[in-house]
Amino acid sequence: MPVDWTKYPDDWEAIANKLKDEADWQCEQCGAGHMEDGTMGTCLTVHHVKQDPENPDPDLQVLCARCHLKEHRRLKREEREKNQLKLFPGN
Numbered sequence: 592m593p594v595d596w597t598k599y600p601d602d603w604e605a606i607a608n609k610l611k612d613e614a615d616w617q618c619e620q621c622g623a624g625h626m627e628d629g630t631m632g633t634c635l636t637v638h639h640v641k642q643d644p645e646n647p648d649p650d651l652q653v654l655c656a657r658c659h660l661k662e663h664r665r666l667k668r669e670e671r672e673k674n675q676l677k678l679f680p681g682n
C-alpha cells in the first residue's frame with residue numbers, strides 16, 4: 592500500500608518502536624511475534640486506526656504485516672459500502 596510519509600511526524604520511527612515495545616513486539620490482533628531476522632515471520636507495523644497519520648495524537652495499533660493488510664482491506668470495503676449507501680439513501 593502506498594504510504595504518504597510526508598504526513599507522518601519526523602520521529603515516527605521512534606514512536607512506532609516505542610509502541611512495539613509496549614505491545615511486547617507482538618501483533619495485537621493475532622499475537623504473532625516479531626522476528627529480528629525477518630526471514631520467517633512477521634514484520635510488525637503500526638496502524639492508524641482512524642487512518643489519520645497527520646493527527647499528532649492518533650489511535651494506533653501494532654499489527655503484523657498480514658493483519659495490517661487485512662485491516663486495510665476491511666477498511667476499504669467498509670468505505671465502499673458506505674459510498675454505496677450514499678448512492679441509495681433510501682436504504
Ligand SMILES: [Zn+2]
Nearest residue numbers: 618621655658
Ligand atoms: Zn497479526
Ligand SMILES: [Zn+2]
Nearest residue numbers: 637638639659
Ligand atoms: Zn494501517
